[in-house]
Amino acid sequence: MKKENDQICTYNHKILSIFDGVVWKICEQCQLIYATQKKGQAYEINEKEHFDNFPPGNKYEFNSLINKFEKYSEKNTNQLTFFDFGCGAGGELIQAQKRFKKTYGFEPNKKLYEGCKSKSLNVINNFNELFKIEKVDVCFARNPFRYVDNFLFTFKTFIELIKPGGFLVWRDKYFNWIPRPNLGFGGKKVNPSQTETYLMKDTIIFHLEKLGMKIHYEKFYFNDTFLIIAEKDKEKKNFKNKKIKRVIIFNEQVISIIHILRKKLSYLRETIQRLIYFFRR
Numbered sequence: 462m463k464k465e466n467d468q469i470c471t472y473n474h475k476i477l478s479i480f481d482g483v484v485w486k487i488c489e490q491c492q493l494i495y496a497t498q499k500k501g502q503a504y505e506i507n508e509k510e511h512f513d514n515f516p517p518g519n520k521y522e523f524n525s526l527i528n529k530f531e532k533y534s535e536k537n538t539n540q541l542t543f544f545d546f547g548c549g550a551g552g553e554l555i556q557a558q559k560r561f562k563k564t565y566g567f568e569p570n571k572k573l574y575e576g577c578k579s580k581s582l583n584v585i586n587n588f589n590e591l592f593k594i595e596k597v598d599v600c601f602a603r604n605p606f607r608y609v610d611n612f613l614f615t616f617k618t619f620i621e622l623i624k625p626g627g628f629l630v631w632r633d634k635y636f637n638w639i640p641r642p643n644l645g646f647g648g649k650k651v652n653p654s655q656t657e658t659y660l661m662k663d664t665i666i667f668h669l670e671k672l673g674m675k676i677h678y679e680k681f682y683f684n685d686t687f688l689i690i691a692e693k694d695k696e697k698k699n700f701k702n703k704k705i706k707r708v709i710i711f712n713e714q715v716i717s718i719i720h721i722l723r724k725k726l727s728y729l730r731e732t733i734q735r736l737i738y739f740f741r742r
């Protein structure tokens with residue numbers, strides 16, 4: 462039985478909203494925002510369709526992430542084992558096979574899992590099998606965590622897959638700017654492919670440190686994604702709780718404006734980068 466978020470992070474978890482049959486809560490210490498109950502059937506069918514048609518990852522992006530990771534690792538990737546958590550259609554695993562000593566993956570969606578199997582990839586489908594597999598040198602995850610139930614339990618299980626001295630390469634979405642209409646404050650229907658968990662920047666760092674990860678690289682981008690490269694402590698250290706800034710939940714209109722501004726900034730940044738590239742040639 463999976464543990465609930467408030468059984469892992471045992472601070473006060475208060476109700477934010479109850480909307481469309483879904484209860485949203487926030488942890489007062491780490492500011493994790495999450496839905497506490499299972500989604501309805503219609504929700505699940507939509508979600509399944511969403512995953513069945515999940516696009517394969519971009520191999521250039523994957524290789525550039527691994528190149529970045531290599532700067533922090535003393536060993537060459539061909540000496541290391543690699544695990545992809547939520548490996549989807551297996552595109553990243555195929556790339557990883559070319560660089561790592563041994564590769565595995567976990568994919569909860571049946572159709573995607575079967576796709577991986579047909580490509581002879583070493584992939585498991587059942588969450589409970591994660592407790593049985595050998596610890597790995599590098600755990601990789603690209604965008605799985607916005608979709609998981611019981612985030613803290615799943616995340617803890619994921620981090621426990623890493624050997625002491627092993628690494629985490631994590632690319633995902635964060636929500637400092639968007640804890641919003643989807644929570645029901647705007648009275649709109651909840652989007653069927655909507656996430657169960659909203660990760661704030663500070664929440665992410667808080668839980669990584671709590672689980673004994675030392676962060677080497679962290680970048681939070683304007684397009685609401687982030688990249689973290691972290692190393693697992695070789696020995697267990699005591700975790701000191703730090704005070705986290707309280708999440709402010711804006712109303713829907715304010716968020717739309719912030720969102721547009723961030724999009725424009727992100728676009729401007731890309732344009733400037735392109736211009737610099739053009740003039741330097």
Ligand SMILES: [Zn+2]
Pocket residue numbers: 470471472488489490491492493
């Ligand atoms: Zn918490």
